[in-house]
Amino acid sequence: MYKKLRKSSFRIMSIAIIVATMAFIMLGLTGCNRNSDFITKQFFAMDTWMEIHLPAEYSEDELETYFKDIEALVRNLEGLCSVTSPASDLYKLNNSEEETTTAVNEELLKILSEAETLEDLTNGAFCDKLYIISKEWGFTTGDYKVPDSKFIEEGLKKIAEVVENNNVVIGEDYVTRPVEISFDLGGIAKGYATDLVVEYLKEQGIDSAIINLGGNVHVLGEKADGSAINVGITDPFDESVLGTIALSGKAVVTSGNYERYFELDGKRYHHIIDSKTGYPADNGLVSVTIIAEDASYADGLSTALFVMGLDEASEFWRQNSESFDAIFVSENKEIYYTSGIADIFECNKEYTKNMVTH
Ligand code: AMP
Numbered sequence: 001m002y003k004k005l006r007k008s009s010f011r012i013m014s015i016a017i018i019v020a021t022m023a024f025i026m027l028g029l030t031g032c033n034r035n036s037d038f039i040t041k042q043f044f045a046m047d048t049w050m051e052i053h054l055p056a057e058y059s060e061d062e063l064e065t066y067f068k069d070i071e072a073l074v075r076n077l078e079g080l081c082s083v084t085s086p087a088s089d090l091y092k093l094n095n096s097e098e099e100t101t102t103a104v105n106e107e108l109l110k111i112l113s114e115a116e117t118l119e120d121l122t123n124g125a126f127c128d129k130l131y132i133i134s135k136e137w138g139f140t141t142g143d144y145k146v147p148d149s150k151f152i153e154e155g156l157k158k159i160a161e162v163v164e165n166n167n168v169v170i171g172e173d174y175v176t177r178p179v180e181i182s183f184d185l186g187g188i189a190k191g192y193a194t195d196l197v198v199e200y201l202k203e204q205g206i207d208s209a210i211i212n213l214g215g216n217v218h219v220l221g222e223k224a225d226g227s228a229i230n231v232g233i234t235d236p237f238d239e240s241v242l243g244t245i246a247l248s249g250k251a252v253v254t255s256g257n258y259e260r261y262f263e264l265d266g267k268r269y270h271h272i273i274d275s276k277t278g279y280p281a282d283n284g285l286v287s288v289t290i291i292a293e294d295a296s297y298a299d300g301l302s303t304a305l306f307v308m309g310l311d312e313a314s315e316f317w318r319q320n321s322e323s324f325d326a327i328f329v330s331e332n333k334e335i336y337y338t339s340g341i342a343d344i345f346e347c348n349k350e351y352t353k354n355m356v357t358h
């Protein structure tokens with residue numbers, strides 16, 4: 001008997017936004033809230049809740065247009081990257097019987113290229129080719145099971161061969177891959193969508209906003225009074241607020257073992273797969289939060305560093321500390337945060353706190 005749990009489908013969780021003046025007044029627009037600084041709109045897409053906070057200074061008509069455009073933009077990306085919807089571009093690519101698939105959507109090619117770059121950078125901890133294995137675990141279909149160990153072993157062998165021989169080519173308008181290889185962009189797609197929303201807002205001349213796409217947060221600019229915006233980091237043990245980080249113009253993304261999992265015989269199997277073993281990463285970490293300029297980079301790294309484990313992830317940060325900071329939470333309630341955020345990360349929980357330094 002196993003218990004099925006797909007929590008992230010039902011509510012916004014990974015990161016709780018805490019805006020200082022949170023006295024909501026309902027506004028005429030459906031799903032919108034008005035407070036003194038921001039208007040909030042929520043919608044469900046990419047299998048999770050999305051939440052957009054825009055400055056209250058805009059008119060209802062302007063806001064309605066912005067919210068509509070943003071939702072359309074996110075839904076368009078969902079239509080590209082879904083591994084389960086037969087209409088999606090990625091589904092068609094994954095199920096193509098041709099080694100070379102032509103006329104692949106330009107945006108999808110960009111996301112795949114970014115995923116491949118992250119795979120190289122993280123030495124395979126981030127792996128966009130795990131779908132043959134993760135599909136079998138049932139995290140995308142809801143048909144949860146522990147796959148046969150032989151199946152996992154063979155899947156890993158196939159992926160290793162493809163990586164070793166550079167058998168995946170992302171071309172100008174085509175993708176070449178051995179037909180048995182399927183891509184899963186779930187570790188980066190929401191971050192990528194967040195970056196697109198930020199780009200759109202900047203194009204509209206909006207310089208202050210908070211975008212939370214299922215825990216992929218970008219804080220654009222600051223509050224009306226010029227102060228930084230506090231973003232709450234989720235406590236992986238009870239999903240309360242672990243602490244806050246004061247940000248302006250940055251993305252913050254969390255990967256956690258509590259976001260999607262099932263339980264079998266008292267053991268929890270979560271959705272972040274260790275690309276070396278084919279099983280859920282099991283190295284003592286329960287969540288990894290990344291703070292960086294771009295949400296897609298932060299999204300990819302949160303998944304990858306979760307797979308690496310604390311020691312390797314700390315070393316990775318030392319090698320790349322100019323591009324991100326991180327907060328790691330371990331299963332024995334220890335928090336490790338990198339020195340770059342020492343002044344802006346606040347945590348009042350009784351957990352052991354350690355600073356990761358160079
Ligand atoms: P995140 O919540 O951003 O950590 O992403 C988790 C999602 O990324 C999973 O639901 C899978 O779709 C995908 N995924 C799981 N393991 C990996 C991995 N090792 N590398 C890249 N993507 C992964």
Ligand code: MG
Nearest residue numbers: 187299300303
């Ligand atoms: Mg990720």
